[in-house]
Amino acid sequence: MNDMGPVQTIGVPTPLVDGPEKVTGRAMFAADYCVADSLVGRILRSPVAHAKVKKVDVSKAREIPGVKAVLTGEDCNQTFGVLPIAQNEYPLAKYRVRYRGEPIAAVAAVDVATAQKALDAITFEYEELPAYFTAEEARAEDAIDLHEERPGNIERDVHYDLGDVEDGFAKADLVMEEEYQCAEIAQVQSEPHATYAEYDTQRDKLTVWPSTQVPFYVHLMLERTLEMEKSRIRVIKPQLGGGFGCRTETLNVELICAMLARAAGGRVGLVVSREETFITHRGRPETAVKMKIGMRADGKLLAAQSECVQRGGGYSGYGIVTILYAGSMLYGIYDIEAIKFDGYRVLTNMPPPGAMRGHGTVNMRFAFEDLMDRMATKLGLDPFAVRRANLLKAPTFTFNDLMVNSYGLDECLDWVEEASGWKDRKGKLPPGKGLGMACSHYVSGASKPKHWTGEPHATVNLKVDFDGSVTLLTGAAEIGQGSSTMATQCVAEVLGVDMGRVHTISSDSAITPKDNGSYSSRVTYMVGNAAVDAANNLKNVLTEAAARKLEVPPDQVECLGEVYRAGTQDEGLTFDEVVMEALRDTGTITVKGTFTTLPESQGGKKYRGAAIGGTMAFSYAAQVVEVTVDPDTAEISVDKVWVAHDCGKALNPLSVEGQVQGSVWMGMGQAMTEGTRYHDGLGITGNMLDYRVPTIVESPPIEVKIVEAEDPHGPFGAKEAGEGSLSGFLPALTAAVADAIGVRAADLPLTPDVLLKLMEDKARADKKAAAQDSAEVA
Amino acid sequence: MSKSMLSLTVNGRTRDDVVPDNMLLVDYLREVVGATGTKVGCDGGECGACTVIVDGKARHACLTLAVSCNGKAVETVESLERNGRMSALQRAFNEKLGAQCGFCTPGMIMASEALLRHTPNPNDDDIRRELAANICRCTGYVKIIESVHAAVAETSAKEAAE
Ligand code: FES
Ligand code: FES
Numbered sequence: 058m059n060d061m062g063p064v065q066t067i068g069v070p071t072p073l074v075d076g077p078e079k080v081t082g083r084a085m086f087a088a089d090y091c092v093a094d095s096l097v098g099r100i101l102r103s104p105v106a107h108a109k110v111k112k113v114d115v116s117k118a119r120e121i122p123g124v125k126a127v128l129t130g131e132d133c134n135q136t137f138g139v140l141p142i143a144q145n146e147y148p149l150a151k152y153r154v155r156y157r158g159e160p161i162a163a164v165a166a167v168d169v170a171t172a173q174k175a176l177d178a179i180t181f182e183y184e185e186l187p188a189y190f191t192a193e194e195a196r197a198e199d200a201i202d203l204h205e206e207r208p209g210n211i212e213r214d215v216h217y218d219l220g221d222v223e224d225g226f227a228k229a230d231l232v233m234e235e236e237y238q239c240a241e242i243a244q245v246q247s248e249p250h251a252t253y254a255e256y257d258t259q260r261d262k263l264t265v266w267p268s269t270q271v272p273f274y275v276h277l278m279l280e281r282t283l284e285m286e287k288s289r290i291r292v293i294k295p296q297l298g299g300g301f302g303c304r305t306e307t308l309n310v311e312l313i314c315a316m317l318a319r320a321a322g323g324r325v326g327l328v329v330s331r332e333e334t335f336i337t338h339r340g341r342p343e344t345a346v347k348m349k350i351g352m353r354a355d356g357k358l359l360a361a362q363s364e365c366v367q368r369g370g371g372y373s374g375y376g377i378v379t380i381l382y383a384g385s386m387l388y389g390i391y392d393i394e395a396i397k398f399d400g401y402r403v404l405t406n407m408p409p410p411g412a413m414r415g416h417g418t419v420n421m422r423f424a425f426e427d428l429m430d431r432m433a434t435k436l437g438l439d440p441f442a443v444r445r446a447n448l449l450k451a452p453t454f455t456f457n458d459l460m461v462n463s464y465g466l467d468e469c470l471d472w473v474e475e476a477s478g479w480k481d482r483k484g485k486l487p488p489g490k491g492l493g494m495a496c497s498h499y500v501s502g503a504s505k506p507k508h509w510t511g512e513p514h515a516t517v518n519l520k521v522d523f524d525g526s527v528t529l530l531t532g533a534a535e536i537g538q539g540s541s542t543m544a545t546q547c548v549a550e551v552l553g554v555d556m557g558r559v560h561t562i563s564s565d566s567a568i569t570p571k572d573n574g575s576y577s578s579r580v581t582y583m584v585g586n587a588a589v590d591a592a593n594n595l596k597n598v599l600t601e602a603a604a605r606k607l608e609v610p611p612d613q614v615e616c617l618g619e620v621y622r623a624g625t626q627d628e629g630l631t632f633d634e635v636v637m638e639a640l641r642d643t644g645t646i647t648v649k650g651t652f653t654t655l656p657e658s659q660g661g662k663k664y665r666g667a668a669i670g671g672t673m674a675f676s677y678a679a680q681v682v683e684v685t686v687d688p689d690t691a692e693i694s695v696d697k698v699w700v701a702h703d704c705g706k707a708l709n710p711l712s713v714e715g716q717v718q719g720s721v722w723m724g725m726g727q728a729m730t731e732g733t734r735y736h737d738g739l740g741i742t743g744n745m746l747d748y749r750v751p752t753i754v755e756s757p758p759i760e761v762k763i764v765e766a767e768d769p770h771g772p773f774g775a776k777e778a779g780e781g782s783l784s785g786f787l788p789a790l791t792a793a794v795a796d797a798i799g800v801r802a803a804d805l806p807l808t809p810d811v812l813l814k815l816m817e818d819k820a821r822a823d824k825k826a827a828a829q830d831s832a833e834v835a
Numbered sequence: 836m837s838k839s840m841l842s843l844t845v846n847g848r849t850r851d852d853v854v855p856d857n858m859l860l861v862d863y864l865r866e867v868v869g870a871t872g873t874k875v876g877c878d879g880g881e882c883g884a885c886t887v888i889v890d891g892k893a894r895h896a897c898l899t900l901a902v903s904c905n906g907k908a909v910e911t912v913e914s915l916e917r918n919g920r921m922s923a924l925q926r927a928f929n930e931k932l933g934a935q936c937g938f939c940t941p942g943m944i945m946a947s948e949a950l951l952r953h954t955p956n957p958n959d960d961d962i963r964r965e966l967a968a969n970i971c972r973c974t975g976y977v978k979i980i981e982s983v984h985a986a987v988a989e990t991s992a993k994e995a996a997e
Pocket of ligand 1: 874875876877883885895897
């Protein structure tokens with residue numbers, strides 16, 4: 058018995074606790090709840106991008122046998138929106154439609170054919186308004202306002218000017234400026250949006266199974282738009298087929314489905330198509346960035362100035378936060394004081410973008426790192442040396458008051474430099490081959506939540522009963538990222554028991570404690586900490602019970618996980634015996650753990666919106682990308698990626714690797730092939746063939762190094778792992794292409810036709826220069 | 836819509852159903868058979884989430900009419916467990932994290948299953964070729980390739996031991 062000890066789970070590569078369901082087909086996604094006798098929901102969408110709604114005539118549709126409910130904008134008087142300061146969207150357009158494909162009516166019918174017939178029978182009368190499909194058109198002087206409360210169609214402008222930027226540029230040995238253009242990106246999570254809803258007319262209760270990352274926000278918006286008491290609503294998050302941010306706010310699909318279920322007095326499944334999923338959007342906005350950097354001859358950054366224009370859509374969504382992140386996250390990675398930022402989020406008649414993975418930071422990081430690389434070339438410096446000249450020293454606060462307590466970027470740089478053979482291979486590869494590198498970072502959750510209620514940022518409940526099992530109740534939305542596994546590991550580790558003792562139940566509003574949801578990489582840090590706190594509280598209860606039974610003071614009880622004993626000679630009590638003793642006085646044990654961010658982590662006050670970016674910890678990443686460019690077709694193949702990611706203590710190294718690979722690869726899609734396209738506001742890439750997500754054929758090996766700069770406040774020292782390495786791929790790719798063929802791209806995606814044009818331009822310029830040279834010689 | 840008699844085996848069980856002639860195999864499996872393991876991820880032929888095996892070959896169930904499977908053997912992800920034990924591929928996808936969100940997984944596993952039946956020892960290129968029509972948005976495919984290799988390794992280790 059002496060060699061027995063607590064079971065260790067933290068730091069051990071651990072398959073997902075819900076993995077078996079996923080590989081056997083038993084996992085229940087929202088569409089899988091739509092049993093044969095539930096009604097079929099369908100949405101009628103606007104054929105125009107901007108119009109006044111005059112009449113939506115549903116009288117004929119209502120008469121069709123088998124049609125159980127027909128709804129229009131008249132059936133809902135409340136707006137919704139994720140930001141309390143920007144709730145300007147109706148589930149079904151009411152007075153105006155503001156983008157093509159916006160829902161204007163919805164039906165529930167006995168089957169698909171009947172639902173379709175009902176949609177066909179609805180007529181829509183409207184008065185068309187001028188529509189704006191680019192940020193420029195929407196900002197033009199004579200443009201009409203999409204929303205009265207947003208004059209000039211500026212959703213939000215952000216300005217700060219910190220430190221002495223002009224002085225920095227004056228002192229710099231090199232100042233360079235460049236303009237970048239990044240296409241709009243869609244998440245294309247593998248599961249199209251789906252919701253299943255059941256309205257119980259006997260009890261006036263509503264249960265909803267939405268495909269969401271934020272069941273709590275959906276709950277709030279159901280309360281608001283259905284004007285129902287929130288206590289009569291239950292939200293159960295089913296298994297989720299990814300999200301990557303498009304489901305971090307309530308979507309109209311969820312609200313419409315619930316409205317239909319109530320109107321029909323029954324069960325409705327609303328499973329939208331892939332095209333409708335594209336239209337629902339909430340991806341990364343099309344972004345124009347002007348970036349100017351001043352650098353000393355040794356690579357030290359002295360000042361930066363940047364303008365960012367994001368093309369928003371017809372409604373706010375997360376827009377305000379996106380443009381704030383774009384500015385604030387220029388800080389947090391390098392040691393730089395002087396930065397000036399001007400950001401504009403513009404409303405246009407396009408589907409609304411949202412909070413995609415790497416929210417707000419990706420296109421800015423691309424521009425910043427790409428320009429750094431150009432400047433390194435110009436100064437004859439190694440890009441690694443330039444990064445090393447600008448490292449932060451933790452603990453510190455950045456010049457815009459972001460708290461940095463742990464920082465592993467130096468170690469990340471060392472590893473990717475070594476693993477990629479950078480020193481020996483850079484500049485020595487055969488023609489057409491190149492290496493590029495870049496760095497990136499991301500927050501571990503926003504320290505100031507957008508719904509500021511004064512509650513802790515996370516709460517976890519544990520229940521222990523006669524069977525000796527520990528039930529872990531968490532609102533954390535498992536979306537495939539492994540949050541349930543992470544929470545289970547935290548509890549098992551603290552108690553020292555096998556994970557099999559722990560049953561984890563997540564995201565059912567009737568059972569689990571509230572959680573804000575899975576976004577901004579908050580879950581591991583916040584819910585992990587709450588889980589640790591809960592497990593410590595439970596351990597105290599058990600230790601006290603063991604002490605009573607063993608008749609020793611609690612501080613003499615040694616917890617070995619499955620055994621609690623008083624000294625090494627003591628045979629001790631089994632976990633079950635301790636639990637039975639603990640239950641004796643109180644019955645079923647329930648304990649709680651919470652987590653609240655430190656006030657000093659909640660960002661600064663130097664400019665309006667400066668709290669955005671404030672976080673308990675940043676993750677850091679560096680990567681090297683190796684490419685081959687075909688000189689004739691300009692096709693780029695990515696041969697290999699080496700990426701090092703500092704996630705603090707890796708709670709589950711298997712998951713961390715998977716997250717980092719997925720992030721890098723998603724960055725690759727954005728850099729090389731992805732981008733939505735529209736014709737007069739009509740999406741023409743609303744499928745997975747025209748919107749090119751990389752297939753397995755063109756996806757490279759991605760070697761991951763986990764760097765563990767442990768954070769003093771993270772659970773076991775952990776930080777985020779699921780977003781921080783995405784943005785680095787973009788500039789590493791443009792740098793690698795430049796290394797391979799001497800051509801610099803500033804616009805993404807860098808498709809073969811774009812690159813071919815750049816190559817031809819360069820060839821022409823080279824020829825001209827050569828001709829001039831020989832003319833001069835002659 | 837006219838209807839036809841459909842006689843086939845689904846996961847080894849003989850069935851006779853009357854189905855509309857325009858019913859897709861994926862809808863038949865999900866709605867008539869009740870086997871919801873097979874997923875629908877797109878509007879037709881874009882993603883591979885619906886991949887099943889028909890007479891030994893991987894097929895998109897969303898591009899296949901149910902009635903065209905008359906007299907054939909259809910296999911879905913639900914068929915792979917034997918006596919309550921997951922198949923080598925399922926275990927590998929679970930243990931190597933070949934499945935994150937799990938939505939592409941049934942299709943990915945069935946496409947891999949079809950591959951291993953005709954190429955029991957695939958290299959990376961074989962895997963890439965056979966899974967080219969299956970989109971995964973979570974993994975970057977790295978651990979999917981590892982999972983297929985791990986399944987092969989486990990199977991051959993077991994065969995060597997026998
Ligand atoms: S469901 Fe996407 S290919 Fe069949
Ligand atoms: S595991 Fe999520 S799409 Fe493949």
